[in-house]
Amino acid sequence: MKRKRIAIILGLVMLLGTVFAMVALAQKSIVDNHPELKPVVDFVGEKNLSVLHLLGFKASTVAMKRLPFSKGDPNVLAFTDSGYIAKIGDYTTERALDGVMMSTGASRGKGNLVNVHKPYNASLWFAFFHKRTKDCIYLEAKSDLLKIYLDREKTERDVVLRDFMKLKDREIFAKIAKENIDANKLLSSPESWQKKMVARVFGGNEFSLFTIANLWAMGLPNDFLKVAELHDHICPGLTSGYLIAEYLKKNLPSFAPRYEYTIIAIPPWCKDDALIQIFETNVGHKRLFVKWLTKEQRKRLPKKAKNVANIVIRWEKGAKKGDGIVVAFDWDKAFKGSGTKGTDLRAFDTYRWWWMRLKMDLWMMDYLNKPEELVTTIKKFSVSSPAEIEKLKAAGVNPLVELGIMPGP
Numbered sequence: 001m002k003r004k005r006i007a008i009i010l011g012l013v014m015l016l017g018t019v020f021a022m023v024a025l026a027q028k029s030i031v032d033n034h035p036e037l038k039p040v041v042d043f044v045g046e047k048n049l050s051v052l053h054l055l056g057f058k059a060s061t062v063a064m065k066r067l068p069f070s071k072g073d074p075n076v077l078a079f080t081d082s083g084y085i086a087k088i089g090d091y092t093t094e095r096a097l098d099g100v101m102m103s104t105g106a107s108r109g110k111g112n113l114v115n116v117h118k119p120y121n122a123s124l125w126f127a128f129f130h131k132r133t134k135d136c137i138y139l140e141a142k143s144d145l146l147k148i149y150l151d152r153e154k155t156e157r158d159v160v161l162r163d164f165m166k167l168k169d170r171e172i173f174a175k176i177a178k179e180n181i182d183a184n185k186l187l188s189s190p191e192s193w194q195k196k197m198v199a200r201v202f203g204g205n206e207f208s209l210f211t212i213a214n215l216w217a218m219g220l221p222n223d224f225l226k227v228a229e230l231h232d233h234i235c236p237g238l239t240s241g242y243l244i245a246e247y248l249k250k251n252l253p254s255f256a257p258r259y260e261y262t263i264i265a266i267p268p269w270c271k272d273d274a275l276i277q278i279f280e281t282n283v284g285h286k287r288l289f290v291k292w293l294t295k296e297q298r299k300r301l302p303k304k305a306k307n308v309a310n311i312v313i314r315w316e317k318g319a320k321k322g323d324g325i326v327v328a329f330d331w332d333k334a335f336k337g338s339g340t341k342g343t344d345l346r347a348f349d350t351y352r353w354w355w356m357r358l359k360m361d362l363w364m365m366d367y368l369n370k371p372e373e374l375v376t377t378i379k380k381f382s383v384s385s386p387a388e389i390e391k392l393k394a395a396g397v398n399p400l401v402e403l404g405i406m407p408g409p
C-alpha cells in the first residue's frame with residue numbers, strides 16, 4: 001500500500017514537473033523579455049522569427065528614436081534594399097523588410113515604403129526620411145556579423161535571437177548617419193553638401209536617397225515610385241521616360257502593351273527603365289530593343305530628330321495592322337526651363353552633376369500630367385506585316401535610316 005502511495009505521489013510530482021516545465025517553456029517567448037518585438041512576432045510567428053527580422057526591428061528602433069517618429073507616421077518614408085536582390089552570403093534578406101514594416105508601420109499600401117533595387121552583393125541598408133523636417137537617417141548593416149548570426153541561427157536559434165537583441169547598435173551597424181537632405185538647402189548651398197557626397201555619408205546612396213525622398217515629399221505618384229525602385233534613383237532621364245510613357249498612353253494607347261508594343265530605344269538612357277516598368281515591355285519579353293547611336297551617327301541626325309528617344313510600334317494581331325511613332329524628348333526646353341546646362345551633366349568632379357539633376361527633377365514634377373509639353377512626335381508611320389517590324393529591330397539595321405528620318409552613311 002505504502003509503495004503504491006509513494007508511486008502515486010512520485011507520479012504526481014513528475015506530472016507537475018512536466019506541467020511546470022511546459023509553462024516555463026511557454027513563457028520563454030522572446031516577447032516576455034522584449035515586449036517591443038510583439039508586432040513582428042505576431043506577424044511572422046515566433047517559430048519563424050529570424051535575426052533578419054530583428055535587424056529590421058533594430059534599424060527601425062534607432063530611426064524612430066533619432067529622427068524621431070512614432071509607429072504609423074505617414075510623414076515618414078522608409079527605404080531599404082533588403083528583400084529585393086541584396087543578399088548576405090547565401091541568405092536572401094526579405095525578412096528584414098518585414099521587420100521594418102511591422103516595427104514602423106511603413107507599407108507599400110500607404111505609399112511610404114521604397115524597396116530599392118541593388119545587386120546581390122550590395123550592402124544591406126535602411127533609411128528613413130521625414131517629410132516635415134527633411135531629415136534622413138541611414139543605417140548600414142555589418143554583413144560579416146550578420147552572416148555569423150545567420151549561420152548560428154540554423155542550429156541554436158533561440159539563443160542566437162536573444163544574443164542578437166543584446167547587441168549594441170554600433171555592433172550591428174557599420175554606419176549610422178543623420179543628415180538634412182532638403183532639396184532647397186542642397187540647391188542653395190551645394191558646396192557643403194558636395195563634401196558629404198565625397199565622404200559618402202549614406203554609403204554611396206546619397207543621390208538615390210535625396211532625389212527619391214524630396215520628390216516623394218512633393219507627391220510623387222505611386223507608379224513613379226515603382227519606376228524609381230527599379231532604377232535606384234530619380235534623374236531627369238528617368239522622368240523623361242515617365243513622360244514618354246504618359247505621352248504614349250495618350251497617343252498610341254494599348255490595352256496590352258506587353259503583347260502589342262515593340263519598343264526600340266535609340267539611343268537608350270534612363271527613360272527605358274520607366275518604359276519597362278510601366279508597359280511590361282522587358283528586354284526578356286522581346287519587347288524592347290536597344291540601339292546605340294555613335295557620335296558620327298548623331299551628327300547625321302536632322303535638327304528635328306536631334307533629341308530622338310524611342311520608336312514604338314503597336315501591332316494589332318486581330319486587325320493585322322500596326323501603327324508606329326517616333327518620339328523625341330525636348331531637352332533644350334527642359335534645360336532652359338529648369339535653369340540648368342546640359343554641359344553640367346558630366347561635371348562629376350564638382351557638385352554640378354547632381355545639382356543640375358536635382359534642379360531639373362523638381363522642375364519636371366510640374367510636367368507629369370502634361371507630357372506633350374516636352375515629348376514630341378518626329379514621325380508617324382504604319383506597318384502592314386510583322387516582317388516590317390522584324391526589319392526595324394534586326395541586328396545591323398539602323399531603324400532611323402530605314403524610316404527615312406536620317407540619311408544612311
Ligand SMILES: [Zn+2]
Nearest residue numbers: 235237238270
Ligand atoms: Zn538615371
